[in-house]
Amino acid sequence: MDSVRTAGSLLTALSLLAYVVGVLQPYPGRALSITGVMVGVTLAAVGRPTRGESP
Incomplete structure (x- = not known):
């Protein structure tokens, strides 16, 4: 799941820059x-x- 979070953060940053x-x-x-x-x-x-997973 950490790769999904990283991809989302990267996409958000790049999209904000494009905006x-x-x-x-x-x-x-x-x-x-x-x-x-x-x-x-x-x-x-x-x-x-989630609450049950380790960070």
Whole structure:
């Protein structure tokens, strides 16, 4: 599960960077950065350890 959390965190960070670049300089497909943020946050949340697992 740690790899899912890492992938989600990385996707969120890259998508936020793409969003900032899209605000400064519009480019085709920049709306997908919002989708990337939503998917990244979801993966990061799913990858969190539950109470029964060790961190």
